[in-house]
Amino acid sequence: MSSSEGVYELLFELSNEHRHWMLLLLQKKAMRITDIVKEMNLNNPEIRRHISRLRYIGLIQRDVEGYYHLTPYGETSLLLFQEFEFLSLNSEYFKTHSPSNIPIRFVKRIGELGKTIKIENTIDFFRYTERLFRESKEHLWFLVDQFPMNSLLTIVETLNRGVKLRIIEPRERVLNPDLDAMSSEETQALNRTRSTPLVEQRMLDEVSVILFLSEDRAVLAFPTSDGKYDYTGFATTQGSALDWCRELFQYYWWEAQQRTTAPIIQVKRGHIPRGLEPSNKIILIGQERPEIDVQAVQDAVDNYDEVVLRGTFNFGTVSVLITNSVVIRGEGRETDVPTTTIYKKGWSFPFTEWDCIFKIDGEGADVTLENIQFTDFNHTCIWGVQCNNLNIKNNRITLMTGYGRGMRYAAFGDVVIGICVRPEHGVFKGGVSIKGNHIDFARGGAFGGFLTRGGLEEDPEYRPDLFNHEYYMGFGIALLQTSGNVSIENNIIRNINARGIAVTGNPPSANVRIRHNTIISDLYGSYPFSSPEAGAGILAQSAWGFPSPGFNVEIEENTIKLDRLNYCGIIALGPVMDREGAGKLKGGIIRKNRIQLKEGYEGIHVRKCDDFEVIDNTISGKVYYGIRVSGRKKPGELDLSALNNLVKDNDMRDLTVKWPDEYSDSHSDGRIFAVTPRGSATSHVWLDSNSKGNVVKLSKGETFIDEGEDNRISFS
Numbered sequence: 001m002s003s004s005e006g007v008y009e010l011l012f013e014l015s016n017e018h019r020h021w022m023l024l025l026l027q028k029k030a031m032r033i034t035d036i037v038k039e040m041n042l043n044n045p046e047i048r049r050h051i052s053r054l055r056y057i058g059l060i061q062r063d064v065e066g067y068y069h070l071t072p073y074g075e076t077s078l079l080l081f082q083e084f085e086f087l088s089l090n091s092e093y094f095k096t097h098s099p100s101n102i103p104i105r106f107v108k109r110i111g112e113l114g115k116t117i118k119i120e121n122t123i124d125f126f127r128y129t130e131r132l133f134r135e136s137k138e139h140l141w142f143l144v145d146q147f148p149m150n151s152l153l154t155i156v157e158t159l160n161r162g163v164k165l166r167i168i169e170p171r172e173r174v175l176n177p178d179l180d181a182m183s184s185e186e187t188q189a190l191n192r193t194r195s196t197p198l199v200e201q202r203m204l205d206e207v208s209v210i211l212f213l214s215e216d217r218a219v220l221a222f223p224t225s226d227g228k229y230d231y232t233g234f235a236t237t238q239g240s241a242l243d244w245c246r247e248l249f250q251y252y253w254w255e256a257q258q259r260t261t262a263p264i265i266q267v268k269r270g271h272i273p274r275g276l277e278p279s280n281k282i283i284l285i286g287q288e289r290p291e292i293d294v295q296a297v298q299d300a301v302d303n304y305d306e307v308v309l310r311g312t313f314n315f316g317t318v319s320v321l322i323t324n325s326v327v328i329r330g331e332g333r334e335t336d337v338p339t340t341t342i343y344k345k346g347w348s349f350p351f352t353e354w355d356c357i358f359k360i361d362g363e364g365a366d367v368t369l370e371n372i373q374f375t376d377f378n379h380t381c382i383w384g385v386q387c388n389n390l391n392i393k394n395n396r397i398t399l400m401t402g403y404g405r406g407m408r409y410a411a412f413g414d415v416v417i418g419i420c421v422r423p424e425h426g427v428f429k430g431g432v433s434i435k436g437n438h439i440d441f442a443r444g445g446a447f448g449g450f451l452t453r454g455g456l457e458e459d460p461e462y463r464p465d466l467f468n469h470e471y472y473m474g475f476g477i478a479l480l481q482t483s484g485n486v487s488i489e490n491n492i493i494r495n496i497n498a499r500g501i502a503v504t505g506n507p508p509s510a511n512v513r514i515r516h517n518t519i520i521s522d523l524y525g526s527y528p529f530s531s532p533e534a535g536a537g538i539l540a541q542s543a544w545g546f547p548s549p550g551f552n553v554e555i556e557e558n559t560i561k562l563d564r565l566n567y568c569g570i571i572a573l574g575p576v577m578d579r580e581g582a583g584k585l586k587g588g589i590i591r592k593n594r595i596q597l598k599e600g601y602e603g604i605h606v607r608k609c610d611d612f613e614v615i616d617n618t619i620s621g622k623v624y625y626g627i628r629v630s631g632r633k634k635p636g637e638l639d640l641s642a643l644n645n646l647v648k649d650n651d652m653r654d655l656t657v658k659w660p661d662e663y664s665d666s667h668s669d670g671r672i673f674a675v676t677p678r679g680s681a682t683s684h685v686w687l688d689s690n691s692k693g694n695v696v697k698l699s700k701g702e703t704f705i706d707e708g709e710d711n712r713i714s715f716s
Helices: 005-015 016-030 033-039 044-057 072-088 112-114 124-135 149-160 184-194 239-255 291-303 663-664
Strands: 060-062 069-070 117-119 139-143 164-170 199-204 210-214 218-221 233-236 264-266 281-285 306-310 313-314 320-322 326-330 341-343 358-361 367-369 373-376 380-386 388-393 397-398 414-421 432-437 438-440 472-480 483-490 492-494 499-504 509-515 517-519 535-541 552-556 561-563 568-575 589-591 594-599 602-608 614-615 618-623 625-630 644-647 655-657 674-676 677-682 683-686 695-698 704-706 714-716
Touching: 016 033, 016 044, 016 069, 044 060, 072 112, 072 499, 112 239, 117 695, 124 149, 124 210, 124 218, 139 239, 149 164, 149 184, 164 239, 199 239, 199 509, 199 683, 210 239, 218 239, 218 644, 281 291, 291 313, 291 320, 306 358, 397 625, 414 625, 432 438, 483 499, 499 509, 535 552, 552 568, 561 568, 568 594, 589 602, 602 618, 618 625, 625 655, 655 683, 663 677, 674 683, 683 695, 683 714
Parallel strands: 139 164, 164 199, 281 306, 306 326, 313 341, 320 358, 326 367, 341 373, 358 380, 367 388, 373 397, 380 414, 388 432, 397 438, 414 472, 432 483, 438 492, 472 499, 483 509, 492 517, 499 535, 509 552, 517 561, 535 568, 552 589, 561 594, 568 602, 589 614, 594 618, 602 625, 614 644, 618 655, 625 683, 644 695, 683 704, 695 714
Antiparallel strands: 060 069, 117 233, 139 210, 210 218, 218 233, 264 281, 674 677
16 A cells, blocks of 8 residues: 555545544544444444544444444544545635735634635625624734724723723735824824723734634635625634634744834743743833823723823823832932832913822822832822722822922812822822832022012912912822821932821721931922911821811831921921810820021921920020920810820920011011010910910920929929
8 A cells, every 4th residue: 555545545435425424423422333323323334434434444343332432543534534524614705805915724623714704895794803803801803904993982982891802914004094084083093092001013024814802703704816805704703713823823923023102012921932921021212292191101000000201201190090009110220319210290270170190099009109200290299088998108199399289279279299198089098108219399500490579479478479479389199088007218308398198087996106207308398378387397187177186197217308498307297176086196206317507497396286295306506496386275166185195205496596687576476486574486386375284394495384283394
């Protein structure tokens, strides 16, 4: 027998429809002759004759119980025969269409496409692809000779659902869109497909098949004999056919090259073998085009676990909303400054809407923002509304000047905030960590950030008209109504003229730690009320604007250096109202802070608080009061006296207490300045008339004013 005779013999036996049918029956289960007779509706002699031929060639065998089985040779022959079945069933199609240019290993398995639907005209082809687009949920893969412009808006709808696209096109596109003939909606949609990180684009020298593939559907077309496409072919939802299509696409994907103009790069953690999916991490390259950058970042944070930003991004006037767990990280750092930059531009002044660059509003989400430089924005840079854990670290938030960058906020004028945690409804239920950030609202120096009024600003009585936009009110970090653990550590906050760090209105479950921050300002204190505390390095307040019962706060080892008028170093403040539900701050700690005020008002002020420890702080410079303990008590109102606070071991050796002057005398009302028959009085420590049971230990030579009840003053 020649080497080919066995092939002819096999094909001869399989070419008989009865024997082929018999093999297919035995492929499902072993059967006796009587069972086969019933299934095939043939007489017994005919069945025996066919069985004899199949046994002779070795395709089947009989066991001791009389059951016939396929041999491994028979099973394999049937498996390979499906290729001929598929070709013969679609012979008319393959008379004019060729699969020969795809890899030979896929041609040899073409029978896996047996469970497909034949698409015989172009209209049906596009109908099947449209359905595939609309029903895709996770991914959508194209291998095409030209981008399907007729489905452009449908494709954008899939992007809006978070579907990730992979597109392989010829290196030289067959068709470039006529941009002049496109509507603005179509142009915007096309830009979206070219810029979003949800779309990865690669290119081949030549496309040998058209393939559209989702997680559960595929549409396939082979080229005609002359290498063109008439958009007829096959559609499937079946497992083996889908697997064949998926493997074919992945083969070409790894053979294709990245389009160099794409603004995104997919990154894989470690070594990823061919054919496996990459990890859920994306790198975005900034284009400094707001019509591209902001949508690309929005798509990335919506659909990836880790988003790495490279270069410079212009968000225009649009914010990015973060609703899912995600890490957003800038790539690169030089001389301790992030090399990734984000900025916004284009709004009108004055601005009346709450605005930001990033808004975090995802219940249960864990969000990290790190190593990004923000150089221009309006009102707020980062705004936390709700999430499980918010981690903001090692970012740089700077403005040439805060003037013209605020939101008009009623009587408070134009408010500018670097990092703000402020829920829109209820409380912020998660934990907050703000560490290692650099915030500066007057990076432009004397021409960018300082208030100059021909020397008028040197008058402590002077207040800029904030409501009419004469100046702005800046907050470095502001947290309101946070209910979990809050850690604000190792931040550098420069030139913030209202509050360097402010934590306000948190519920009793909040545990706030403010440690190792450096707060420096060369701007005049700016706050809308006539108080020498117009600026403060750190403020902790129990209730402002709404009743809150107070929370735990620890303010330790911070460095505060404020070189202009109308500043206080640290303020711990009870409620500004006596409504039901309002309460004091109690049991807090102000310890080991270093405070220097060049022309300040007071070093530390504990007002309407109980059981605070103010110990081991260093206060230097020039002030009216080094440490002040005060309260408020009016008939019929909540008793907001300052009770049982401890003040000891504070170093005020390098502190100069200002003598009473015209300004202090004109405000000696017992609240802002102590009252004497001659006018005002100043001292190292002042306990006002609403203080009671406080313990103060002074060093020799330090002065005090005690107007309260049962306070205990001693000297070391």
